[in-house]
Amino acid sequence: MSTHRSVKITLCNGKGGAGKTTLAVLLATAFQKAGHRVGLIDRDPQGTATRWIEQTGELELATPDSNHRLTVIDTPPRLDSELLHQSLAESDCAILVSSPSPADLWTSQDTVKTITAHLPKERAARILFNQVQKRTVLAQNLASLTERIGIPALQSRIGRRQAFQHAPLLGWSALDAASREELLSAALEIAALAQ
Secondary structure (H helix, E strand, O other): OOOOOOEEEEEEOOOOOOOHHHHHHHHHHHHHHOOOOEEEEEOOOOOHHHHHHHHHOOOEEOOOOOOOOEEEEEOOOOOOOHHHHHHHHOOOEEEEEEOOOHHHHHHHHHHHHHHHHHOOOOOEEEEEEOOEOOOOHHHHOHHHHHHHHOOOEOOOOOEOOOHHHHHHHHHHHHOOHHHHHHHHHHHHHHHHHOO
16 A cells, blocks of 8 residues: 555445445454554444444544545445445445345445446455355355456455444454454455555
C-alpha cells in the first residue's frame, strides 16, 4: 500500500443480512491489530457501525478527508444509493460480502454490475464469503457460486460463528482464536489487493 495517501476499501452488498457491517467493523479492527492506522466511514443510514464503535471504543470513525493510513467504508444495502456509488468511485478496492446461499446469488450478481459501473477500472473487486459452514454442500460449491457471481473470490472465508454476535457489545475480546485468525487472514489478503 502507498505510504502517501489513505487506502480506501469499500464493503458492499445490495441487501441486508450478509454480514457487511459486521465484517466492515471486524476487518477494520483486524487491520488495526496488524499495525495500520485505521478509520471507518459509516455510510449506512442505519448507523450500526457508528453505534458499535461508540460502544466498544476500539476504532476511530473517519471522514473522507481523515488522515488514516487505511479507511474501511461501510455502505447502504441498496444498489441505487448515491452513497454506495460515491464510495466505490473513491475506493482502491471493493469487497462484495456474500453468504454462500443461492438466495444471495442474484443480489450478488446485481451488486457486481454496480461495482463494475462505479469502481475505477484498474481497481480490484473480490467476493468475501461470510457465514460459511464447513463441510456443507454450499461450502463445497463456492467455486461454482463465484463463477456465477462474476468476480473472483478471496481465498479467505469467514465462518458462521456465535462470537460475531457478541462483538458489537464486547469488541475484539469477544472473538476466539479461530475467528481472529480468519479475520486477520482476510485483512492481509485485502491489504495486498489494495496496493
